[in-house]
Amino acid sequence: MRIIMLGAPGAGKGTQAKKIAARYGIPHISTGDIFRANIKNGTELGKKAKTYMDQGLLVPDELTCDLVVDRIQQPDAEKGYVLDGFPRTIPQAECLTEALEKLGSKIDYAIDVDVPDSNIVNRMSGRRACVKCGATYHIVYAAPKQEGICDACGEKLILRDDDKPETVQKRLDVYHSQTQPLIDYYTKQGVLKSVDGTKDLDEVFAQITQILGA
Ligand code: ADP
Ligand code: ADP
Ligand code: ZN
Numbered sequence: 001m002r003i004i005m006l007g008a009p010g011a012g013k014g015t016q017a018k019k020i021a022a023r024y025g026i027p028h029i030s031t032g033d034i035f036r037a038n039i040k041n042g043t044e045l046g047k048k049a050k051t052y053m054d055q056g057l058l059v060p061d062e063l064t065c066d067l068v069v070d071r072i073q074q075p076d077a078e079k080g081y082v083l084d085g086f087p088r089t090i091p092q093a094e095c096l097t098e099a100l101e102k103l104g105s106k107i108d109y110a111i112d113v114d115v116p117d118s119n120i121v122n123r124m125s126g127r128r129a130c131v132k133c134g135a136t137y138h139i140v141y142a143a144p145k146q147e148g149i150c151d152a153c154g155e156k157l158i159l160r161d162d163d164k165p166e167t168v169q170k171r172l173d174v175y176h177s178q179t180q181p182l183i184d185y186y187t188k189q190g191v192l193k194s195v196d197g198t199k200d201l202d203e204v205f206a207q208i209t210q211i212l213g214a
Contacts, residue, residue, distance in 0.1 A: 001026060001080040001212065002105065004087070006182055007113035009171045010123040010163075011197045012204060014136055016113060017084035019205050024212070027076050030084040031064060033134050034071075040131060056162055056170030058088055058178060065095040073103070080108075088179045093186075110186035111208060113197035117172055124168045128157040142201065 001024055005013035014030060021028035035053060038046030045067075049059045068086050071077065087093040100106050115123070126139040130150035137144045137157060144151050162171065186192040195207040 002100075002108050003080070003082040003212075004107055004110040004186070005082065005084045005113065006110055006179070006186070006192075007197060008115060008117065008120055008175045008179075009168065010120045010127065011113040011115040012123075012201070013084050013113055015142070015201060016111075016204055016208055017082045020082045020208065020212070023209065024080070024082075026080040026082060027074075028084060029068070029071055029077070029081050029086070030134070031059075031068065031086040031088075032084075034067065035059060036131065036134075053162055054167075056167040056174060058174060061089055061091045061095070064088075065092055065099075068096065069099040072099075087182060090178075090181055090185060093182055097189075107186070107189070107191055109193055109211065110182070110189075110191050111211065112183055112192060112194045113204065114194050115197040119198060120172060121165055121168055124163045125159075125165060127160070127163050129160050129163075130155050130157055 003020060005017050007013050014032075017028045017030065020026070035046065035049040039050050039053075040046070045063065048063060052059045064086065068083070072081055087096050096107075123138065126141070128137045128139060128144070128148070129135070130153060132155040133150060133153040135150050135152045136142075144157065148157050149155070150157055161167070183192060193211045195204055195211070197204055199207070
């Protein structure tokens with residue numbers, strides 16, 4: 001099963017992608033996580049990506065597409081994958097479609113997690129992330145067992161720099177201008193499914209499993 005998660009920053013794509021990955025036994029591939037790992041490890045890619053991410057801007061398509069096309073051809077992705085945060089622009093979607101055509105494969109579902117902008121700032125300011133293992137929490141809606149500490153690995157949780165309100169507004173603008181057009185793109189491909197992302201975590205997941213088939 002090859003799945004794309006669409007939706008605004010903070011809509012819950014990552015949260016749901018992890019649940020899908022666990023339920024269906026496919027890898028969760030997050031471009032944001034890949035970039036953050038590169039930043040942490042001080043790679044060339046990380047240095048380039050950081051300058052864009054800090055400003056709430058998208059990393060250029062040419063730094064993004066090859067990386068994903070390479071990743072989805074790894075052995076663990078043979079049976080499928082859930083892409084989270086990619087594609088984010090029409091050129092990225094076209095690059096993916098072309099690469100999949102060459103591989104004789106295609107996307108089965110593009111799931112749009114729909115959340116209005118008015119909910120997003122609240123979601124983002126309460127998000128806490130673990131830079132060590134990638135786990136995500138929310139101080140109210142998905143709190144860790146011990147405040148400020150990752151349940152999974154014990155690391156200290158952080159508020160991502162780009163989750164501060166001034167950057168969130170920029171990211172929302174970028175989402176509307178560059179990413180939202182993908183809803184049309186995947187509607188035309190006949191694979192778009194929408195879920196109401198304002199519901200609680202488990203209800204959103206129930207909507208998704210209904211689409212994918214349990
Ligand atoms: P969120 O889950 O809140 O939407 P992500 O972790 O997906 O955030 O992305 C964080 C940042 O990483 C983005 O604001 C952008 O700068 C960069 N990024 C992630 N994926 C892509 C992509 N496919 N194309 C360009 N930039 C990306
Ligand atoms: P995205 O990957 O789309 O940027 P996340 O999955 O990281 O979004 O979710 C953003 C924040 O909102 C996190 O703090 C997460 O715990 C919280 N969250 C996710 N889904 C829900 C939901 N359905 N209800 C309330 N909070 C949620
Ligand atoms: Zn952790």
